[in-house]
Amino acid sequence: MGNIVSISLPSDPIFDCSCWGSLIQPPKYIRRLKKNLEALDHSFRELTALKAxxxxxxxVAELQRSMKRLNQVQLWIEKVEKIENEVAEVKHGRVQEIQKLCCGAYCSKNYLSSYKYGKNVYKKLAEVDDLKNKGIFAEVAEETFPATLVRERPMEPTVGMExxxxxxxxQLEDEQVGIIGLYGMGGVGKTTLLTQINNKLLHVDFDLVIWIVVSKDHNVETVQDKIGDKIGFSSNSWKQKQQSDKAEHICRLLSxxxxxxxxxxxWEPIEITKLGVPIPNPHNKSKIIFTTRSEDVCGQMDAHKKIKVECLAWDKAWNLFQEKVGRETLGFHxxxxxxxxTVAKECGGLPLALITVGRAMACxxxxxxxxxxxxxxxxSAHEFSxxxxxVFRLLKFSYDNLADEKVRSxxxxxxxYPEDFFIFKDDLVYLWMCEAMLDEYGSVEEAKNKCYDIIGTLVAACLLEVNVDMVKMxxxxxxxxxxxxxxxxxxxxxxxxxxxxxxxxxVKKWKTATRVSLVDNHIxxxxxxxxxxxxxxxxxxxxYISRSPLNMIVDGFFDYMHKLRVLDLSRNEKLTQLPSGVSNLIALQHLNLSRTGIRELSIELKALVRLKYLNLEYTNQLNFVPPELISNFHMLKVLKLFGCSSSDRILFGGERALIEEIExxxxxxxxxxxxxxxxCFKKLFSYNIIVTSTQYLHLSDGKNYSSVLDISSLADMKHLRGLHIDEYPNLEELEIYWAGQDPNDPRNAMMRNxxxxxxxxxxxxxxxxxxxxxxxLVFASNLRILEVxxxxxxxKIIDLERFGRMAGAVKEQNAFAKLTDLHLDSLPRLxxxxxxxxPFLHLNQILVYECPALKKLPLNSTSAERCNLIIRGQKEWWNGLEWEDEVSRSVFLPYFMLEFGEVLRTDFKETDLGQFSDHLLFFSARRKYILYKDL
Incomplete structure (x- = not known):
């Protein structure tokens, strides 16, 4: 029949059907797996060495030569970094896959798995070899930027910031100024100003201009990354470096x-050196300019120059508003x-508000x-579109950034207080002290220090504006x-x-209120x-503008105010009595009745046993204070009687003088x-607590005929801040004399004190x-304001001839070293x-009016070196002044202002003072007295 061939297959399970596949298809990925893994190891080591x-x-190119890596180099590095991870994954399955091999590594127990793994190994080997071949670079970096790199920033046309x-x-042109801080309230135009500067730098020889927006919650590394992006350090590997390494990179390039x-x-100070930015100096001629809402940040940033960006003056504000509203609308009616x-004035010159309101009104x-x-x-401005x-939410950032809840309160x-209202700092001290805002401070002086610190914080944050001893919003x-x-x-x-x-x-609106303000009322x-x-x-x-019409408060008005701490009824000159029921104010700590028509203090006030502050200044009608009333105020810290026309009789009259109660x-x-x-003046000094606590003193002797007034006793009153001497018709000399000195030799008396x-x-x-x-006055070393x-x-104000041979020693005392304001009015023989x-290190203003004989000021060309002086007076007087030399005259010519003299002589009342700016707030040539209590 023919030969029959019999084939016997092994029954061992490791020889499964997968082996048949390896007989049919040559398994080169499996057969060469071990060799390919060895080749991958070798080639990968060469690639990592090449990458290094x-x-x-x-x-080296980036740090030493300020160059930037080529894009193709960066791409190659990124591909190598990617394949490093992929090769690592291949190596991770290496042992397991080799164990699957059989038949002398010709076959695999899991053909499909080994085939895929072997193919991946072969592929990675090819990729690694390819990257090795492509990693030979003639140049790895190029110049980072052109000789000048300034990017123009878009901006709208500006108005009023020239x-x-x-x-x-x-200041940018001054080589000594390297760091400039621009500060101001939100919406005032600081960013717009900085944008103008940036674009102007297009035409200046800076190699590099870097614009960085600093987020509120910034940290050093985020700012470093922003700087790095601008100067070419933008790779992931650079961003992953430590802060100190980034600082080194930035410093080497920018230096x-x-x-x-x-x-x-x-919002918070940035440590420039931690960023790696070299500090600007005359050698490197670099500049740092920054914007902030806080003057405090300027100080902590070591700004060489601080410049406040103010709101626009009226003419500039009106131009900006007209521009935003448009001619068509403005001319429609x-x-x-x-x-x-009127609408524009409500914006207070704030550009952001002018723009917002102007655009809303354009139609x-x-x-x-x-x-x-x-x-x-x-x-209710918040309801305006x-x-x-x-506007408000932008401004609120400054409020949110305040240190704590106390400062916010x-x-x-x-x-x-009303719009454009000047608040005296000392008034805030007493208010906050009695409002439990400063409870932790035992003395008035400690509370004052804390109050001034809070005010300084608010001023630095541009939330308050300061004017000498006052602030306003x-x-x-x-x-x-x-x-x-x-x-x-x-x-x-x-x-x-x-x-x-x-x-x-x-009154329904009062029900839930904790603070009610009817300031500047016409009720x-x-x-x-x-x-x-x-x-x-x-x-x-x-x-403040006119006599207040308030003449009556209904009896029982205070019946429900058991928690009231502060009551201010001041400047109601027609209010002659307090309503009944004032005894209900059992928690009251602050009572201000100054400039009222109050004729007598009610015996009901005895119930105010927690009172800490009582102000009776300029209560010209007050003629009766019940016995033992003042002494009942055991906690009283502040008592003000300045300008009270009946104070002599009230203080020293009666069986038990009020001054004894005060003692x-x-x-x-x-x-x-x-x-x-x-x-009364002489008797005053027998009361110790009066001497030690008196801060402001008004002396007047219009009905007597003293030619000499001995003010020696005042010399030792360490807390006496203000002295007003008024209406002494026959007074020829203010004498300083005390026991143990020869009254005939006033020079020695003065010199010893x-x-x-x-x-x-x-x-x-x-x-x-x-x-x-x-x-x-040569011995009043802390004198700030002098008005004659x-x-x-x-x-003469100071007659040095009175010192004879000791005049030279007096000159060395540097008289008026702290003087800020000098006002001379109606002194025809001066x-x-x-x-x-x-030198006048701190002098701000000299006001001279109707002093025709005054031909010379105590100024020369060096007197203005460290002061910001304004001289106000009449043109004829100025033209007749004699100067040490022509240089001195030319130095002070820009400081002279004529128009103030005209404004000063207008017939405004002393009660108008709170509405005037600058030093008109304190002084008026026509007012009858100076308001020392307000100072």
């Missing part, structure tokens, strides 16, 4: 360049232009719409604060602010009793008073026609202020 060589060349721009630019680094919107000016073409806008902006989202407290900041108090405040801190009101608000009477059981603060100050107040720290007789009058800061002398000089008015016989020129 390339990276080293790249880093002056501040050139101010900044002049070889003239750079300008622009930081926008810094003849009254719109006038109404538009409003009826007078009714404009009148409605005025109403909304005055009463875009104001809350675009103090900030909101300032919003209780910008209109938009105040509107934002009221919005916060209304919508974001705690349930137990509700504000009801009804300033400049013609009538008291509905004639308050006839309803509010059930204000939670009320802590009640301010019913009269108007028993063990906690009294601040006392002000008016003395109108020589007898160079440390006296150490607390005296303010002196006002007026209506003393026979007084010839104020030579004793209506003294027709005054010949010939000299001081015998020679003085």
């Amino acid at each position: 060589d390339v990276l080293r060349k790249v880093e 002056f501040v721009f050139y101010k900044v630019w002049s 070889k360049k003239k750079f300008a680094l622009l930081f926008d919107d810094i 003849p009254d719109i232009q006038r109404l538009a000016q 409003k073409k009826t007078t009714q719409e404009w009148n409605h806008a005025i109403h909304i902006l005055k009463k 875009g104001m809350e989202d675009k 103090c900030f909101l407290y300032c919003a209780l 910008h209109d938009m900041i105040r509107d934002m604060a009221l919005w916060l108090a209304r919508d974001c405040s705690k349930e137990n801190d509700s504000f009801l602010v009804h300033t400049s009101a013609q009538a008291a608000p509905d 004639e009477s308050i006839v309803e009793t509010p059930k204000s059981t939670q009320l802590l603060t009640l301010l019913i100050q009269g108007s 028993g107040l063990k906690h009294l720290e601040v006392f002000t008073l008016c003395i109108r007789s020589s007898y 160079q440390s006296r009058f150490c607390g005296l800061e303010y002196v006002d002398v007026c209506r003393c026609p026979n007084l010839k000089d104020l030579t004793w 008015r209506d003294c027709s016989g005054m010949e 010939r000299s202020i001081y015998g020679n020129a003085l």
